[in-house]
Amino acid sequence: MSAQVISGTEISKQIQAELKDEVAQLKTRGVAPGLATILVGEDEASKVYVGQKLKTCDRLGITSFHHKLPPDTKEPDLLKLVDQLNKDPKVHGILCQLPLPKGLNADKILLAISPDKDVDGFHLLNMGKLLSKKNMKEIEEEKMYLPCTPHGIIQLLKRTNIPMSGAEAVVVGRSNIVGKPVALLLMAENATVTICHTGTRDMGEVTRRADILIAAIGKPKVITAEMVKDGVVVIDVGVNRLPEGLCGDVDFNAVKEKAKAITPVPGGVGPMTIAMLMVNTVKATRKLSGVK
């Protein structure tokens, strides 16, 4: 059996088509959604990611305000820019691309972004809201910003009709950006969630239990065919650069022979992260302008 390959590219296109109409409607009512992006330094991967975000804004009719800062930017200057963007009525969402160069404290910068403009969902207030909600209904009612990659993963599963309620979900990785928040969202979807990390004694023993396996490790091809059971659904969050090209955290060719469904790299989770950023930007525009 070979797995269904879940196209994040296609699902992201559907979401973008929905959003394009919403943006056009907002504009007819006198509100133009605006996203400010901040890129500090010369990290090559970050340049690519921010470039993709700006291109998507353009495609959807969202105004972007890009701020490119040198690698030796001092913390007070970055904080001053964030303060200006917090106050700018044309800016509804603010994104500071991570990682920041050495010497800049990401926690401090993220905390300075207004929680109402925090379209990445990284501000402690938004992270705390996510932690405090019990289910998706409560999360939706709160009209909060969900972190983009975890929210994109949930949308991939939903739009592929993968049942989450009652499923055994195993998350590999415990980062604040992916592992922890995706575990909370899967729990809110009523899955039984286990998180593996570098301290896990026998990772294969845990991952073989998974009906849904989320790989967010940041190392190439860690998840092998021996580590999954037949019929698993695998979501690969990894983007690793090897001499032969990009690859995920999953040994795709081997694991796809056992899986029911699997995301590719590239073309899986990546496009979904961008789509959910646009969702949050439109949400922020409605919230700040008061236009429903």
Ligand code: GUN
């Ligand atoms: N670095 C890796 N992923 C992300 C993301 O989703 N947002 C930002 N701002 N930086 C990142």
